[in-house]
Amino acid sequence: MYTIIAxxxxxxxxxxxxxxxxxxARKALPGQFVILRAMExxxxxxxxxxxxxxQSGTVSMVYQVVGAGTRELDSLKAxxxxxxxxxxxxxxxxxxxxxxxxxxxxxxxxxxxxPVARSLHEQGCQVHTIAGFRSREFxxxxxxxxxxxxxxxVMTDDGSYGEHGMVTDALRxxxxxxxxxxxVIAIGPLVMMKFVSLLTKxxxxxxxxxxxxxxVDGTGMCGGCRLTVGGQIKFACVxxxxxxxxxxxxxxVISRSRMYEExxxxxREENCRLFxxxxx
Ligand SMILES: Cc1cc2nc3c(=O)[nH]c(=O)nc-3n(C[C@H](O)[C@H](O)[C@H](O)COP(=O)(O)OP(=O)(O)OC[C@H]3O[C@@H](n4cnc5c(N)ncnc54)[C@H](O)[C@@H]3O)c2cc1C
Ligand code: FES
Numbered sequence: 300m301y302t303i304i305a306x307x308x309x310x311x312x313x314x315x316x317x318x319x320x321x322x323x324a325r326k327a328l329p330g331q332f333v334i335l336r337a338m339e340x341x342x343x344x345x346x347x348x349x350x351x352x353x354q355s356g357t358v359s360m361v362y363q364v365v366g367a368g369t370r371e372l373d374s375l376k377a378x379x380x381x382x383x384x385x386x387x388x389x390x391x392x393x394x395x396x397x398x399x400x401x402x403x404x405x406x407x408x409x410x411x412x413x414p415v416a417r418s419l420h421e422q423g424c425q426v427h428t429i430a431g432f433r434s435r436e437f438x439x440x441x442x443x444x445x446x447x448x449x450x451x452x453v454m455t456d457d458g459s460y461g462e463h464g465m466v467t468d469a470l471r472x473x474x475x476x477x478x479x480x481x482x483v484i485a486i487g488p489l490v491m492m493k494f495v496s497l498l499t500k501x502x503x504x505x506x507x508x509x510x511x512x513x514x515v516d517g518t519g520m521c522g523g524c525r526l527t528v529g530g531q532i533k534f535a536c537v538x539x540x541x542x543x544x545x546x547x548x549x550x551x552v553i554s555r556s557r558m559y560e561e562x563x564x565x566x567r568e569e570n571c572r573l574f575x576x577x578x579x
């Protein structure tokens with residue numbers, strides 16, 4: 300059992316959870332993830348390691364409530380325990396030797412982008428961060444990013460906070476202003492990573508994206524997280540989650556990610572029906 304040390308809401312459906320898991324805290328690096336189950340019968344949920352504290356042996360993740368599994372996780376509070384917690388999994392993000400990087404986070408993807416930005420900053424790299432959100436109420440981690448970024452642009456789709464526009468608008472403006480990046484690292488919704496990669500390809504900037512397809516075992520055995528990169532089959536859980544954004548077949552990943560949409564919609568409706576019955 301893995302004790303929940305703290306749970307902190309960051310926005311209306313996003314929270315940070317700190318778990319006591321010393322063996323994971325000792326080994327986890329930026330870009331790696333864990334797979335947890337809230338309760339014995341729960342679904343497995345992959346979540347990126349957001350932060351570790353090797354002194355206290357704790358690991359923090361930031362999660363957005365999107366379906367049954369994350370709702371169950373969110374029903375737990377500090378002092379409760381998770382049934383299981385496996386990690387660190389996947390390959391760490393490569394940050395060594397870079398001089399100037401633009402880190403781009405979209406929505407809850409900012410939780411995974413932050414440890415990468417911090418690691419680059421700690422190694423003396425110049426970090427420009429672009430954090431994009433739908434609107435003001437979804438903005439998270441602004442203060443944390445400002446501490447590790449030489450330049451921070453917060454974008455909102457509706458202009459309710461920061462600058463109005465998409466992360467690609469900000470990236471295009473920075474490139475046109477003459478900034479030359481060794482690399483762009485983009486973490487967020489598939490469509491965002493696809494359009495960032497298309498833009499950087501035009502400008503010949505190496506781009507790393509963090510792929511988050513549906514995962515089951517997280518060990519390369521089930522094939523659930525299969526994707527095509529540079530014409531070859533890769534497994535996001537063991538070969539990634541980071542891949543060359545110019546080589547990923549985004550259209551295939553996007554269509555695979557929609558495979559369970561109907562099933563998940565039915566499950567959400569069923570849960571709402573049960574909830575309504577409970578309150579009546
Ligand atoms: C390596 C990796 C790292 C991740 N890191 C984080 C993180 O740090 N924070 C976070 O909030 N989420 C993260 N995710 C996504 C998270 O695992 C899913 O949101 C979660 O498993 C959904 O479970 P659910 O049962 O609540 O929702 P479901 O009922 O399974 O799905 C609800 C909705 O979420 C979508 N969804 C389901 N799984 C994924 C997925 N893997 N990626 C994107 N959308 C998905 C579904 O298409 C559906 O629209 C990560 C995923 C991977 C593979
Ligand atoms: S999650 Fe099973 S192969 Fe990657």
